[in-house]
Amino acid sequence: MPRWLAHIIVVAVFASLIALAFSRVDYVWNWAGVWEYRQKFLQGFGVTVALSLASLVASTLIGIVAAVLLGSKNVMLEAVGRVYVELIRGTPLLVQLLLGFYVVASAVGLENRYVVGVLVLALFSGAYMAEIFRGGLAAIPQTQRDSARAIGLTPWQSLRLVILPQAVRLVLPAVAGQFVSLIKDSSLLSVIAVSEFTLAAQEVNSFTYSTLESYLPLAAGYLLLTLPLSALSRVLERRYRYEA
Amino acid sequence: MLLDVRNLVQRFGTTTVLDGLALQTGDVRALVLVGPSGGGKSTLLRILAGLDVPVAGSVAFDGEPLPRDEPALREYRRTVGTVFQAYNLFPHLTAMENLLLPLMHVHGLTDRDARARVREPLERFSLADHAHKRPAELSGGQKQRIAILRALVVQPKRLFLDEPTSALDPEMTAEVLEMIGELKDLGTQFVLVTHEMGFARRVADEVAFVGDGRVLANGSPGEVIDGSDVPRVRSFFARILS
Numbered sequence: 001m002p003r004w005l006a007h008i009i010v011v012a013v014f015a016s017l018i019a020l021a022f023s024r025v026d027y028v029w030n031w032a033g034v035w036e037y038r039q040k041f042l043q044g045f046g047v048t049v050a051l052s053l054a055s056l057v058a059s060t061l062i063g064i065v066a067a068v069l070l071g072s073k074n075v076m077l078e079a080v081g082r083v084y085v086e087l088i089r090g091t092p093l094l095v096q097l098l099l100g101f102y103v104v105a106s107a108v109g110l111e112n113r114y115v116v117g118v119l120v121l122a123l124f125s126g127a128y129m130a131e132i133f134r135g136g137l138a139a140i141p142q143t144q145r146d147s148a149r150a151i152g153l154t155p156w157q158s159l160r161l162v163i164l165p166q167a168v169r170l171v172l173p174a175v176a177g178q179f180v181s182l183i184k185d186s187s188l189l190s191v192i193a194v195s196e197f198t199l200a201a202q203e204v205n206s207f208t209y210s211t212l213e214s215y216l217p218l219a220a221g222y223l224l225l226t227l228p229l230s231a232l233s234r235v236l237e238r239r240y241r242y243e244a
Numbered sequence: 245m246l247l248d249v250r251n252l253v254q255r256f257g258t259t260t261v262l263d264g265l266a267l268q269t270g271d272v273r274a275l276v277l278v279g280p281s282g283g284g285k286s287t288l289l290r291i292l293a294g295l296d297v298p299v300a301g302s303v304a305f306d307g308e309p310l311p312r313d314e315p316a317l318r319e320y321r322r323t324v325g326t327v328f329q330a331y332n333l334f335p336h337l338t339a340m341e342n343l344l345l346p347l348m349h350v351h352g353l354t355d356r357d358a359r360a361r362v363r364e365p366l367e368r369f370s371l372a373d374h375a376h377k378r379p380a381e382l383s384g385g386q387k388q389r390i391a392i393l394r395a396l397v398v399q400p401k402r403l404f405l406d407e408p409t410s411a412l413d414p415e416m417t418a419e420v421l422e423m424i425g426e427l428k429d430l431g432t433q434f435v436l437v438t439h440e441m442g443f444a445r446r447v448a449d450e451v452a453f454v455g456d457g458r459v460l461a462n463g464s465p466g467e468v469i470d471g472s473d474v475p476r477v478r479s480f481f482a483r484i485l486s
């Protein structure tokens with residue numbers, strides 16, 4: 001059986017089960033009420049895409065810097081990297097957003113909630129990126145660095161021609177996976193009143209009292225963004241697979 | 245090459261690996277280092293190849309002392325070639341790209357000149373048909389032979405080979421040793437660390453027995469392998485050659 005057919009069958013079975021569940025609870029659909037607010041959904045979706053893209057770029061940069069810190073021979077720099085990564089990964093994004101917006105951003109006079117949202121999200125995701133990058137660099141065997149030195153490459157050439165091309169291939173699937181998480185995590189920005197996709201759904205729900213009609217499009221919208229990324233991650237994984 | 249090593253000391257943490265090692269050779273083409281694992285052979289070779297700096301002591305080839313600072317050592321490494329036990333090749337590049345990389349990025353050849361440079365050696369060692377393959381598609385023996393070629397095509401003064409066959413099965417070992425034998429006939433100078441005593445006897449101009457961080461015996465293969473009067477050396481060969 002081809003893989004795509006298996007996927008279709010599984011999706012069909014799953015959808016039937018959900019449909020069955022809905023039929024058992026006699027849910028009365030009110031799509032018309034929600035349809036009125038389609039513009040709000042589209043705007044929210046657009047904001048989520050924009051926020052995700054900005055955080056994605058920023059978190060990659062932060063991740064690279066933090067990975068360098070984690071790998072530093074200077075114990076002070078290494079400590080900065082380690083404390084950052086562990087604090088961020090060990091605490092809920094919700095708390096970071098509230099602290100970041102109501103305390104840190106207010107203290108420094110940063111009022112734009114979109115900018116604060118992107119920064120906090122990028123710092124959050126950057127901690128995970130840092131570990132991914134560090135792991136990728138650590139996975140390149142010492143003999144590769146030795147070989148690069150043996151043929152006379154400079155440290156910079158060794159990084160550019162030997163280490164990074166291998167490390168990037170190793171980490172791409174994990175990075176794509178992290179981007180999927182980041183897109184979904186952006187939904188939490190609604191708590192600091194950033195008008196993104198999730199806040200749009202919450203608002204529509206409060207106007208129409210049609211909870212499922214408000215949140216099902218939300219799920220579909222996130223899938224629209226995350227499924228292609230997951231697919232891309234698998235393609236990359238296949239393309240760059242080779243044994244060392 | 246005339247090798248002159250004096251009072252070489254190397255430590256890793258609190259472990260002393262080379263403990264005042266000294267070695268003076270005659271004007272040899274092929275020097276083979278033998279001895280027990282952990283005795284310091286590879287550590288010595290890494291220093292000779294300019295990859296590590298000793299804690300103390302001096303090394304000179306043909307009267308020229310090895311530098312101790314990294315930029316000068318890098319310049320030195322560009323004039324020699326080194327092949328390790330395994331994983332020499334860069335897995336994201338084809339065999340051909342592996343050969344071209346040092347020629348183009350270290351020695352400044354154009355793509356065309358670099359390709360011209362590697363064509364004849366690839367033919368000579370029957371590797372031309374494998375040039376387009378990635379390391380993962382090559383056998384262990386082919387990988388090592390490409391690695392030796394990569395060290396060779398930059399026309400180094402000498403090669404350093406660190407147990408180049410110890411990760412290979414007997415058939416591939418024979419294939420790689422045959423190549424090294426041919427190199428010697430072509431006039432290439434090398435220092436080889438190996439456990440292949442038969443090959444050492446055949447190819448070496450001089451053999452040095454490295455154990456406990458020192459050279460315990462050195463001289464012609466016959467003198468060291470068959471006729472040493474040093475008990476430690478004698479018992480080593482008695483055990484492995486029996």
